[in-house]
Each structure stands twice: as C-alpha cells, then as structure tokens.
Amino acid sequence: MKKKSKLDFDKTYVWMTIPLVALFFLFNTYPLIKGFLYSFTNFRGYGSYQSVGLRNYLDLFTDARVDHSYLFTFGVAICVTILVNVISLVLALGLNSKIKFKSGLRALYFVPNILGALVVGYIFNYFFTYILPAFEKMLFGSGSSILASQKWAWVAIVIVCAWQAIAMQTIIYISGLQTVPEDVYEAGAIDGSSGWTKFRTLTLPLILPFVTINLVLTMKNALMVFDQIMALTKGGPAQSTESISYLIYNNGMSGGQFGFQSANAVLFFVVIVLISIFQLKFMGKKEEQL
Amino acid sequence: MARISFQHVEKTYDNNVTVVPDLNLDIKDKEFVVLVGPSGCGKSTTLRMIAGLESITSGELYIGDRVVNELQPKDRDIAMVFQTYALYPHMTVYKNMAYALQLKKTPKDEIDRKVKHAAEILGLTEYLNRKPRALSGGQRQRVALGRAMVRNPEVFLLDEPLSNLDAKLRTEMRAQIAKLHKQLDTTFVYVTHDQTEAMTMADRIVVMNKGVIQQFDTPAHIYDHPANLFVATFIGSPKMNLTDVLLEKKGNTYYIKNEDLHFAIPAGKVNATFDQYVGKTVTLGIRPEDLHIEKIMVDTYPDAIFNATLDLVENTGSEMNLYFNYHGKDMILKTPSRFDYKDGDTISMAIDKNKIHLFDKETGKAIS
Numbered sequence: 001m002k003k004k005s006k007l008d009f010d011k012t013y014v015w016m017t018i019p020l021v022a023l024f025f026l027f028n029t030y031p032l033i034k035g036f037l038y039s040f041t042n043f044r045g046y047g048s049y050q051s052v053g054l055r056n057y058l059d060l061f062t063d064a065r066v067d068h069s070y071l072f073t074f075g076v077a078i079c080v081t082i083l084v085n086v087i088s089l090v091l092a093l094g095l096n097s098k099i100k101f102k103s104g105l106r107a108l109y110f111v112p113n114i115l116g117a118l119v120v121g122y123i124f125n126y127f128f129t130y131i132l133p134a135f136e137k138m139l140f141g142s143g144s145s146i147l148a149s150q151k152w153a154w155v156a157i158v159i160v161c162a163w164q165a166i167a168m169q170t171i172i173y174i175s176g177l178q179t180v181p182e183d184v185y186e187a188g189a190i191d192g193s194s195g196w197t198k199f200r201t202l203t204l205p206l207i208l209p210f211v212t213i214n215l216v217l218t219m220k221n222a223l224m225v226f227d228q229i230m231a232l233t234k235g236g237p238a239q240s241t242e243s244i245s246y247l248i249y250n251n252g253m254s255g256g257q258f259g260f261q262s263a264n265a266v267l268f269f270v271v272i273v274l275i276s277i278f279q280l281k282f283m284g285k286k287e288e289q290l
Numbered sequence: 291m292a293r294i295s296f297q298h299v300e301k302t303y304d305n306n307v308t309v310v311p312d313l314n315l316d317i318k319d320k321e322f323v324v325l326v327g328p329s330g331c332g333k334s335t336t337l338r339m340i341a342g343l344e345s346i347t348s349g350e351l352y353i354g355d356r357v358v359n360e361l362q363p364k365d366r367d368i369a370m371v372f373q374t375y376a377l378y379p380h381m382t383v384y385k386n387m388a389y390a391l392q393l394k395k396t397p398k399d400e401i402d403r404k405v406k407h408a409a410e411i412l413g414l415t416e417y418l419n420r421k422p423r424a425l426s427g428g429q430r431q432r433v434a435l436g437r438a439m440v441r442n443p444e445v446f447l448l449d450e451p452l453s454n455l456d457a458k459l460r461t462e463m464r465a466q467i468a469k470l471h472k473q474l475d476t477t478f479v480y481v482t483h484d485q486t487e488a489m490t491m492a493d494r495i496v497v498m499n500k501g502v503i504q505q506f507d508t509p510a511h512i513y514d515h516p517a518n519l520f521v522a523t524f525i526g527s528p529k530m531n532l533t534d535v536l537l538e539k540k541g542n543t544y545y546i547k548n549e550d551l552h553f554a555i556p557a558g559k560v561n562a563t564f565d566q567y568v569g570k571t572v573t574l575g576i577r578p579e580d581l582h583i584e585k586i587m588v589d590t591y592p593d594a595i596f597n598a599t600l601d602l603v604e605n606t607g608s609e610m611n612l613y614f615n616y617h618g619k620d621m622i623l624k625t626p627s628r629f630d631y632k633d634g635d636t637i638s639m640a641i642d643k644n645k646i647h648l649f650d651k652e653t654g655k656a657i658s
Contacts, residue, residue: 183376186343191390191437192364201389205380 039263044256056263065239066264069247076158076243077222083162084169084218085211091166092173093199106174113167121231124160128232150240153233157241160228165221169214176210177203212283216276223272244268292354292367292444292477293319294340299349301335301501309335310501313349322471322478326488327498328524334449336498337481341370341447353445364393366445369438373450375430377422377437383409384418387436401440408436411473412466428459435470446471448480452487464490485525489513497521519573519654522647528578528611531621534651535574537567546574546646549617553593556644559658567650567657575647578611578624587640594641603631612637 039056043049060066095106112120129145136143146152180203188202204211226245229235235242235250242250244264252261294317301310310332317323325333338344339351342363350357358366369390377386384405391401409415412432422430431451438446448467452460468491471478482488488495489509497504497512497520504524505517516522516530523529538545544555544564582588588595598614598621605611612623612631623639631637648658 181374181376183372183374184378186341186363187370187372187376187378187437188389189343190341190363190368190370191441192393193389194362194364197393202378 035262036266038259039266041259043259043262045253045258049259052259056260057267059260060264060267065242065247065251066244068239069242069244072154072241073223073225073243073245076154076161076225077219079158080161080165080222080225081215081218083158084165084222085214087162088166088169088173088214089211091170092177093203095170096174096177106171109170110167112164113171115164117164117227118231120164121160121228124156124163125232128156147233148237150237153237153241156232157225157228157243160232161222161225164228165218169218172210172214172217173207176207180206208283212280215283216279219279220272220276223268223275293317293352294445294477294479295350295352296336297350297352299339299351300347301332301339301344302347308501310339313501313503315496315503315506317477317479320475320477322468322480322491322493323496324480324482324488324492324494325496325498326482326485326524327504329483331498332501333481333483333496333498335501337370337447337449337479340366340445340479341368342366343370367443368445368447369441369443370447370449371431371434371438371451373453375422375434375454377430377433379422382419382421383414383425383433383436386422386433387440390437390441404440404442405436408439411439411470412436427455428463431455431463432466435467439470439474442474444476446474446476446478448478450482451480453482453484460487467491485527489525495525497524499524515656516575516647517656519575519649522575522649522656526577528622528624530575530577530647531581531616531619532573532575532649533616533619533621534571537564537570537572537648539565539568544568550596551594551641553591553641553643555646555648555658558644559646559648561658563657567648571651572657573649573651573654575649576641577645578622580642580645581621581623582640582642583612583623583625583629583637584627587642588638591640591643594643595638596641597636597638599636600631600633602633 040051040053041049042052042056091109095102095109099105125147128147133143133145146156184202184206185198188198193201224245225243226249229241229243229246233241235246245268248261248265248268251257252265255261294315296313296315299310299313300308301313302308313332313336315336325336327333335344339346340353342358342361346359351359353366353368378389381389387405387408388401391404396404405418406415409418412435414429414432414436417425417429417433422433425433431454434451451467452463455463464487467478467480471491480487480491492509494507495509495512496506499520505512505521507515512521512525516525519532523532533548535551536547538547544560546553546555596616598616600612600614601620602613603610604613609624609626610629610631612625614621614623646658647656649656
C-alpha cells in the first residue's frame with residue numbers, strides 16, 4: 001500500500017483553493033484589469049475604440065457632472081457617517097443596558113440589515129411619495145414629495161442609507177461595549193464618574209477601536225451609495241442626486257462613456273482606499289493599546 | 291468618625307435568591323475588619339453593599355452617623371480595591387490615581403502632590419507614566435491601592451485584593467496593606483476566603499457562612515474559642531480534627547470516652563451546660579498541633595493516648611504533617627519536630643487535654 005506523503009496532503013488544499021482563485025480572478029480581477037485598460041481608451045461600450053492616453057483622467061477634473069457627483073457623494077457620505085455613528089452608539093448604549101426584552105429589541109433593530117437595499121429603497125420611495133406628503137397635507141394644508149425637490153431629495157437618500165446602515169453598526173458597537181469590564185465602571189462609580197463624564201472618560205476611550213472600524217465601514221459604504229439612488233430618485237431630479245457609482249453605471253453603461261467612466265471608477269477606487277487608510281491611521285493614533 | 295453599622299440588613303436579588311438574610315454588624319472607627327468565609331457566603335456582597343455597588347433590600351446601613359442606603363457610591367467617602375484591580379486600561383498610572391481627584395475638581399498642584407506622595411509610599415514613582423498593561427500583577431495591585439489612598443477616604447474596602455498574586459508576592463503585599471492601615475489610620479474592611487490573610491491582618495474577623503455571621507471576634511479568640519463547628523474547621527490550617535465521643539460524669543468530674551480514650555476533662559474547660567450532655571455523644575475537636583508524638587507529652591497525658599497508622603508523612607520544611615485515619619475520620623498531626631516516620635508506621639500520640647474543644651453534635655455549637 002502506498003503511504004500517504006505529506007505532499008499529497010498539501011495537494012488537497014491546493015485543489016480546494018484553485019477553483020475559488022480561478023472564479024475570483026475571472027469575475028473580479030480580470031474585469032478590474034480590463035476596466036483599468038479601458039480607462040485609457042475612448043470605448044463607448046460598443047464598436048471600435050482607440051487609446052487616448054491619460055486624457056480621460058484629465059477630463060474628469062473638468063467635467064461638471066463628475067464634479068457634482070463627487071460633491072454630492074461626499075456630502076451624503078459625511079452626513080450618513082455622522083448620523084449612523086451617533087445613532088448607533090446611542091442605540092447600542094441603550095441595548096447594552098439593563099432593560100427588559102433586550103434580546104428581542106436587539107433582533108428587531110437588526111432587521112434592516114437583512115433586507116435588500118433595493119427593497120428598502122422602494123418601500124421608502126412609497127413612504128416619501130405618498131405617506132409623508134399626505135401627513136404634511138393633513139398638518140399644513142399642502143404637501144409634496146421631497147424626492148421631487150432638487151433641494152431636499154438628498155435628505156431622503158441620507159435617511160434611507162442611515163436607516164439601513166444603523167443595524168450593523170449598532171451590533172458592532174454593542175459588541176464593543178461588552179468588551180469593557182464591568183469592574184472598570186464600578187471603580188469609576190466609586191471614583192465619582194457618572195452620566196456624560198463616565199461616557200467621555202471611560203466608555204468612549206475603551207471602545208475607540210470599534211469607533212474606528214465603524215467610521216471606516218460606514219464612510220466606505222456610504223461613498224458607494226447606489227441601490228438607494230436607483231430605487232428612490234434615479235439620480236434626479238435634474239441630476240441633483242447623482243452619486244459617483246450611479247454616474248459610473250448610468251453614463252458608462254447607457255451613456256456611451258464606458259472608457260471615460262472606467263477612468264472615473266479607477267479614480268474613485270483610489271480615493272476610497274486613501275480615505276480608509278487615512279481614517280485607520282488617524283484613529284489608530286487615538287486608540288489605546290489595551 | 292467612620293464606624294460602619296449594619297442593622298437588620300437583608301439582600302435579596304431579583305431572582306428571589308437571598309444572599310444575606312439578616313445582618314447585624316458593628317465595625318468600629320479605624321478598625322481593620324476582615325470578612326472571611328467560603329465562596330458564596332455573602333462576604334463580597336456585604337462589602338459591595340458598603341460600597342454602594344449593591345442595593346440593600348431592607349434594613350439600614352450606617353457609615354458614620356449617616357444612613358447610606360440610598361447614597362451613590364461616590365458620596366459615601368469610601369475607596370475600594372478590587373480583586374481584578376479594575377484599573378482604567380487607557381490611563382497611565384498617574385491618571386489612574388488622579389482620576390477621582392480630577393472629577394472632584396481638586397486643584398492640579400494638590401493632585402500632583404497627593405499622587406506623587408502615594409506613589410512614593412507604594413514604590414510606584416518610576417512607573418507613573420506607564421499604562422497598566424505594562425505592569426506586573428503586584429505593581430497593578432499597588433496602583434489600585436494608590437488610587438484608593440489618594441482620595442483619603444473614611445473607609446477603605448478591599449475585595450480579595452491578593453488572590454490574583456503569587457504566594458510570595460501575597461505575603462509581601464499582606465505586610466504592606468497592614469502597614470498602610472497603620473499609616474492611613476482609617477477603617478479597613480477586607481474580604482478574603484484565605485484564612486491566613488484574615489488571621490494575620492485583622493483586628494477582628496467576621497466569619498460568614500450562607501450569609502450569616504458565625505463569629506465576630508479577634509483572630510486569637512476565634513482560633514482558641516471557635517463558636518461552632520463551622521468556624522472551628524474553617525479557621526486553622528490544617529483544619530481541626532473532629533471525632534465523636536461520649537460525655538460521662540463521675541462525681542464532679544466529666545470524662546470523655548470512646549473505644550480507646552477515657553480521660554477527665556480539665557476543670558478549667560468545664561461549664562454549667564455540660565450536665566445536659568452527660569450520657570450523650572458530642573463532637574471532640576483537636577487542632578493538629580495539639581496532638582503530640584514527643585515522648586514528654588505522651589508521658590504527661592498517659593490517659594489521652596491513642597495509636598494510629600500513618601497514611602502519609604508530609605515534610606514542609608519547618609514542620610511535619612502526619613496524616614492518619616482515626617475511627618473512619620481523616621486526621622492530621624502537626625509537629626515542629628523531625629521524626630523519621632514513614633507511611634504505614636503505627637505510632638502513639640497524646641491529646642493536649644487543655645486544648646480540646648467540644649461541640650454539640652446536633653447544632654454544631656461550642657459547649658466548652
């Protein structure tokens with residue numbers, strides 16, 4: 001009988017890994033490289049194309065629609081990040097305290113996370129289009145959907161993004177709060193800390209690693225806002241809610257700007273990476289090694 | 291004045307478990323009191339009630355002349371040292387110690403003076419800028435003590451502060467805490483399950499079991515005159531040997547009798563309650579060091595001698611522990627002398643009759 005060598009054993013893992021690596025390469029890495037290459041061309045998504053060098057990249061900085069999408073996306077992302085983290089932290093503090101039905105409430109608050117973004121978007125679309133204006137009409141005599149307002153449609157996007165993101169971030173904050181030993185709070189109570197002082201001097205510094213993770217995750221997710229816009233406004237009214245992702249998809253796929261929007265996608269990728277690195281470094285300095 | 295007084299204090303948790311049914315205890319100002327007992331006896335709960343970390347179900351708790359039942363921990367003028375140290379992991383040693391003072395808005399130079407003074411007493415000066423994670427267990431415990439010291443509290447509470455330290459460090463810290471009590475001259479309430487800590491540090495010891503105080507007295511008195519079987523076996527290491535004997539009376543003399551013992555109880559040990567036990571079985575308690583194998587003792591108590599076969603001979607260096615079985619009960623003899631005994635040897639030993647303890651077999655209460 002042939003003795004199983006160590007080499008055979010290792011091969012099992014190789015055979016387990018290869019299909020996944022191949023799939024990952026085929027559906028992730030290959031399109032990524034392809035997109036990167038297209039970003040140096042004037043490809044419209046069909047027909048022939050030529051190389052244009054770095055012109056797409058240079059044009060990105062002068063294109064008004066691209067500029068607006070960046071402004072809009074960053075505005076939304078910053079609002080969502082602040083809103084989500086403040087609300088999640090408050091919720092987590094509540095759900096981590098000694099209250100009744102704690103487990104049930106935790107499950108309830110997690111529900112938004114298991115719903116698809118498009119589904120949530122369409123539900124809110126209905127809410128903003130019919131229910132909210134009806135209420136407004138009852139109270140003030142007249143009402144219109146904020147989705148139809150160039151000035152306020154972005155607020156709807158922020159609300160929907162935040163509503164869904166809060167679920168996951170709350171869970172992360174709850175697990176963070178559970179890492180703080182109870183006796184530290186007890187020592188604090190004897191030393192005279194309570195309420196806001198307790199939160200500022202004990203809780204917050206001790207859960208700072210979780211704050212960092214949450215800030216990076218929310219910011220990254222909010223920068224990539226897409227589904228909510230598809231479901232709520234489709235970039236409108238008058239392109240006022242066009243996010244970067246939406247612009248890349250819309251103009252790249254059906255606007256004949258495949259090459260140009262590929263360049264946009266590459267730039268956007270670099271921007272998100274830079275922001276995440278900055279956040280991690282900046283917050284890392286404030287974090288305490290426990 | 292920081293006397294602490296429990297008056298009919300009861301502690302029942304939300305799940306209807308009563309940990310402390312009816313506690314009455316008076317701790318004098320500046321006294322060092324140790325609460326000792328097995329796990330789950332309610333000693334920590336009692337301490338935490340003083341701290342204000344546990345609410346009181348009924349009864350009244352006084353610190354000084356105030357009823358503190360409803361007072362927040364910070365308003366009770368107490369400091370507490372936790373078993374797990376409970377240092378603030380994100381603060382330096384200095385900030386850990388300064389924290390309470392900062393919250394009280396103490397002037398900066400005063401904080402600095404107090405923290406540095408405490409650090410000097412505890413030998414922490416060179417570690418002031420370190421975080422707790424960079425300290426050893428013993429150093430962390432000293433920081434916890436320092437944090438309590440700087441507040442200059444009326445009452446110092448210590449919850450098993452030494453149980454996370456190794457044996458050598460524990461002995462050192464024991465002396466340091468006893469010294470600290472003298473320096474600070476405040477009331478200390480100390481919880482431990484280690485009876486050596488209780489014996490060595492306390493002015494008075496509270497022995498607790500199942501939420502009930504078994505005895506509250508000086509270490510020497512508790513050791514020499516345990517109030518009941520629980521105290522007798524809990525305090526003392528190795529623990530007290532127990533065996534059942536018959537109490538007899540001939541004339542005015544009371545005798546102890548079993549299969550191989552028959553001796554008169556010294557007159558000094560006898561009291562009025564003895565008569566009700568005559569003809570009944572009582573529990574005889576003998577501390578391991580009150581059993582003797584030295585020839586002079588065997589000659590002195592010829593009527594209180596019995597033979598036993600050794601199960602195990604243990605040499606601790608300073609003394610020897612001889613393990614044997616006597617009428618079905620495992621017993622130990624402790625002697626400072628050196629003998630060449632081996633497991634399986636049969637030896638004669640004498641009971642020091644002046645040091646015997648007698649207990650009611652039913653209630654466990656001491657009768658001698």
